Amino acid sequence: MNAFMTTRNLLLACSITLLAGCGGSSSADTTTTANTAQAATATSTASSATTGSTDASASRPLTTDEINTLLFVREEEKMARDVYxxxxxxxxxxxxxxxxxxxxxxxxxxxxxxxxxxxxxxxVVDNTVGAFTDPQILALYQDLVMKGSFTLLDGLKVGGFIEEFDINDLQEAIDEAKAGSAPADVIQAYENLMCGSRNHLRAFVGQIEKNNVGYVAQVMPQASVDAIVSTSEEQCGQ
Structure with a gap:
């Protein structure tokens, strides 16, 4: 099993562990205004990842691990969309x-x-919210929606959890690709997605802190999360 697939299994196990504490957080102010500008600019130019480098990468086939990772990331992104x-x-x-x-x-x-x-x-054979090919991703979706449905604050923390883990596993995907066939288009796409995840994390932490609650890192080291949220929103892909 490659490193990325190990992360995939850990992601599911970690989400289930988080559920044990559901319902214990204080209710958030549901009238809080969303930081729409911060969220809306996430990965503003991510679609450029498939242009400009495809000719060079097409001559080098992806490894089996890279293919599995690419397919997983596709459905993982759907999971994030569907949870939100x-x-x-x-x-x-x-x-x-x-x-x-x-x-x-x-x-x-x-x-x-x-x-x-x-x-x-x-x-992704069915774009319906909650429909997944991978049973582990389906279980993760169900667990995170359940956790995020207790209070608004729980929902925002689920957002933080998803983005922290995305940052971690996208970095692993980048490292895997660079050590393998080094497909420039795939690496660029992962880098843009990771940039977007940092912006998303900033957005969720900002909403949590508006409720006078400090954000505690759930996956990444606290210092790494603090370093991200203390810096300005990024213009991804530029």
């Missing part, structure tokens, strides 16, 4: 919809374009 859409339906907090439709959908599309470019079979 579900939580928006629950809480009507604009940050969830902004990130789901303004960024995660774009992330899905970028991964879909790469899958098409490399003539792979797309695991």
């Amino acid at each position: 859409l579900s939580l928006y339906g629950k809480w009507e907090q604009q940050v969830f919809e902004n990130i789901a439709m303004g960024s995660e959908q774009q992330h899905m599309d970028v991964m879909g374009s790469l899958i098409s470019h490399y003539n792979l079979v797309d695991p």
